[in-house]
Amino acid sequence: MSERIPCPPHPVLPDYYRTKGEHRQFVRSIFDKTAGYYDRINAVFSLGSGKWYRRWMLRMAGLRAGQTLLDVATGTGLVAQEAATITDAANIIGLDMSAGMLQQCRDKLPIQVVLADAQALPVAPASMDMLSMGYALRHVQDLGATFAGYLDVLKPGGHVLILEIGRADNRLIQLMLRFYLGRVVPLLSGVAASQDSRRLMAYYWDTIEECVPPARILGTMQSVGFSNVRKHTSFGVFHAYMAERPL
Template identity: 50%
Template sequence: MTIEPHPLLSAYYADRGERVAFVRALFDRTAGDYDRINNWFSFGSGDAYRRRVLAKAGFGPGQRVLDVATGTGLVARAIAKLQKGDGKIVGLDLSAGMLAVARARLPLDVVQGRAEALPLPDGSFDALTMGYALRHVADLATTFAEFKRVLAPGGRVVLLEIGRPSGAFAYGFAKLYLGHVIPALARVATGRDGAALMHYYWDTIDQCVAPTVILEALHEAGFEDVECRTELGMFRNYLARKPR
């Protein structure tokens, strides 16, 4: 059964078959500006937050890590700091433009591909990460099955995400800031493509399925120790482990 992370967003693509091409082109066009926009988005705290979450999840030296939807390598860079030169990181992304930026900023192996069909061997990684991109896949069930396939027994998954706040005030603030302020800043500083990226970013957050759906999909894929940790009502970290 297909489990979409959000319904079809007809403002961006006419049918589901166009989703992959739309997402690839959007991120290709905005790769050079992505880190700057992300820094505004996170009030400059993103790097410290990513390192803290990953350290708490047990990332460190000696691990083989696959960073899915690596983008410009923000999560991969945080992992590299925790590894201190001892370990391997592979960054995978749909967008060639994003991979070019990631490779320029961090000496990691990069692979162009989709989360739903990872072009990598079975059992080849000790851990897998995905930063703020689960909303961009076509099917959670297929994606999580692929995650489990490429992990070694006992391998861990850590998915950093942003979810729609539940409270009315928090939701109103998030909608104003993420849905209007950040796109406006992006338009002034980077042009129409940056604004389009941030509008799409907010709409996927706003329309994303509930955390319970994501947790159930991880369970159904065969993961154990599945949990969701939430900070400030909207920053969600999904954790799971492949059985030993």
């Protein structure tokens, strides 16, 4: 079998890092530094896609009562918190590479948390009913390797849900998004939280603007073996990528 060609979600962003190793360290560091402010700045940057949206997408993707969930890049637990209204919190594992974010999550949710990278999941194969990831796919280094790992930990018939913000097809909406997320949110984050928060939100926008198109994400999910690969888009920019591990 030929070696899979790496597929990063976006090109190197030299304003923040220059190598793969620097990328991992930058992401871990910036989230550690902003963990205490993250819920505050998320309320600004999420454009209203709050609790109702996360809960709606979890149900749409297939999460049901009693199922196990691995929430990758759980951060402060925003997706896991809504999942706990559907399945028992004891069935949820929150995984993140930032110790600072996991501490925030641990302080507010009674779920198991694990310090680990999204591309090296310390979870038994075929052990989870569902895997979720909220607004963090742009921070991985290889879409193919990431999705292959996700497929591996799901039970046959298990579901995956990946929430993301992407570029809008409508030019006017994209201009509005660029102004709001590219200028207003970083500015407000710096005022309401910290300069590190401002830098994080600037990085967020740059990764959104430079991210590969949805068709590439869907195609990569399908190429590693996911079935019923699909995307639900809300307001032109909120993408929910969903799929299942074949039975």
